[in-house]
Amino acid sequence: xxxxxxxxxxxxxxxxxxxxxxxxxxxxxxxxxxxxxxxxxxxxxxxxxxxxxxxxxxxxxxxxxxxxxxxxxxxxxxxxxxxxxxxxxxxxxxxxxxxxxxxxxxxxx
Amino acid sequence: xxxxxxxxxxxxxxxxxxxxxxxxxxxxxxxxxxxxxxxxxxxxxxxxxxxxxxxxxxxxxxxxxxxxxxxxxxxxxxxxxxxxxxxxxxxxxxxxxxxxxxxxxxxxxxxxx
Numbered sequence: 001x002x003x004x005x006x007x008x009x010x011x012x013x014x015x016x017x018x019x020x021x022x023x024x025x026x027x028x029x030x031x032x033x034x035x036x037x038x039x040x041x042x043x044x045x046x047x048x049x050x051x052x053x054x055x056x057x058x059x060x061x062x063x064x065x066x067x068x069x070x071x072x073x074x075x076x077x078x079x080x081x082x083x084x085x086x087x088x089x090x091x092x093x094x095x096x097x098x099x100x101x102x103x104x105x106x107x108x109x
Numbered sequence: 110x111x112x113x114x115x116x117x118x119x120x121x122x123x124x125x126x127x128x129x130x131x132x133x134x135x136x137x138x139x140x141x142x143x144x145x146x147x148x149x150x151x152x153x154x155x156x157x158x159x160x161x162x163x164x165x166x167x168x169x170x171x172x173x174x175x176x177x178x179x180x181x182x183x184x185x186x187x188x189x190x191x192x193x194x195x196x197x198x199x200x201x202x203x204x205x206x207x208x209x210x211x212x213x214x215x216x217x218x219x220x221x222x
Contacts, residue, residue: 009149049210088151096154096165097154099151099152101149102151
């Protein structure tokens, strides 16, 4: 079974501080992992995917198969990073995304 | 580019009434998804279309939910009759193929009273 766990429903950090949103997954094969973001009053949109190995808006995420994790990190948080963040998994040969419950990130000034 | 367009944005209905949601995917996108998002939860897949064929509807409650995608473009999702527990946000998404990025619509927020 495919499962994505985001242990923190809420996360609050100060502007300029490092931020890490945790994501753990359960899947027996080689998954594809994603982070989606939803800003206030906007639609859900892709932030980054692990196969791209790129940094978007200063965010990075590394797939750790040993720990089955895909944590999202940013060294210096900005106020505009405040949003809802969802980790998602797509299994081999599967086309649907399985989402975590989401983490609401608030950046305090 | 308008992106994925859904209507209506909000809908309030009484229980036992029917309701329908409409989705217009991004032009040229063959894959279309309907997701259900309950309050405080992540989206969960209801049904996936490849062109006009429903290829994954295992999570669709078929006793009251139905969907169609005529001509492989627009899609409608229907609930009949609606129950209180159906109150949620219904999201439509599309992608160019089965492995491409999924683009989401704004969603339809359904409230059943």
